[in-house]
Amino acid sequence: MQLILQCAGRVVVSGIGKSGHIGRKVAATLASTGTPAFFVHPAEASHGDLGMVTRDDVLIAFSNSGETGELLSIIPIVKRIGARLISVTGNPQSNLAKLADVHLDAAVEKEACPLNLAPTASTTAALALGDALAVAVLDARGFGEEDFARSHPGGALGRKLLTHVRDVMRTGNAVPEVRESTPLAQALMEITRKGMAMTAVVDTDGRAIGVFTDGDLRRLLETPRDWKTVPIGEVMHRNPHVVNQDQLAVEAVQVMEANRINQLLVVDDEGRLTGALHIHDLTRAKVI
Incomplete structure (x- = not known):
């Protein structure tokens, strides 16, 4: 949490497959609760989008295995740029976990899928960790209802809190x-x-x-x-x-x-x- 609070730039979230879907949602939650954030697809990052990342940013990488090739290929560049790295994986011994400045353990005993193959329990755990992180940062910033309304002017809460x-x-x-x-x-x-x-x-x-x-x-x-x-x-x-x-x-x-x-x-x-x-x-x- 401290890495995000001290971040002078933006939070960049990345992941591929189901982890990518989780990453997009977490980026959206961060952005709507006072933390400038956006999602970058790791494959697109390897082909130019990595230029969006600066030394003042924090990268949150989602990967259940912690060995996703597309993510691991961009991590050395991210580290060289000087950005800080938070990994969310289900394997604390994975390469992604070891390379991170902070690792969040999202390990589950088994997937909810009867075949223990489809990402189900693991994605739920990753999402819960991402949301918990966003809420912890929100609370630490003192982000209130009026702040939330300003970032949701088209929503019902925004209308209620901003209309005089x-x-x-x-x-x-x-x-x-x-x-x-x-x-x-x-x-x-x-x-x-x-x-x-x-x-x-x-x-x-x-x-x-x-x-x-x-x-x-x-x-x-x-x-x-x-x-x-x-x-x-x-x-x-x-x-x-x-x-x-x-x-x-x-x-x-x-x-x-x-x-x-x-x-x-x-x-x-x-x-x-x-x-x-x-x-x-x-x-x-x-x-x-």
Whole structure:
């Protein structure tokens, strides 16, 4: 692990056959967890790709037997370049193991294959060692969720950890907004125009002081009365649930789920209304 942590270049992973498949996966895992890494096929390395390797790199070579000819043929050049070598083999006495700066023993008693021929248990052991190495390095680097998200921006985790409220909220004329003195009938027109099934209620300084939703309207209509001219301030919910535009979108989801609501007002540090958020906005952004 120390060789990788101290590596000033990149981790180059190599192997052939089934070991090559394991090597590709380990290289991908390292790269996605904060360690620059790539895979080089040993046969291609012998025909020019070895130029990708520098003295600042670390080479991880996978070979169950430890005697893979294509790998052994490039090791002297790798050593001459000055790169460090980690071998993962099932034979600690093999040439590849002896030439390595560090050897990881992936020996198994027998393959899972009933013929004891097809690489099965041995590849599983090699993969487990490679993944354990990647995780140990990840932990030593202090690699966290946000770091992981930055290298996976197209994935679900990336969207959840990198998307802020400001990235998905509605702003400007798309935000339903009325004053406390606005008649209910006029407030309902604002709700209809903006299509968020609610309207924010703000004071003269633009601070969010309340909210009125379609659900509130249905509950009002259960009581016979001419509600059209009633000021929205009399029937709104005061102290509405709000989020700041700089919060993560997943935090907005948590507020909605905890309070069983579908809309949120977005405010700045002074409580002034800056936007609004509907659960559909979060769904479209694939945050949920």
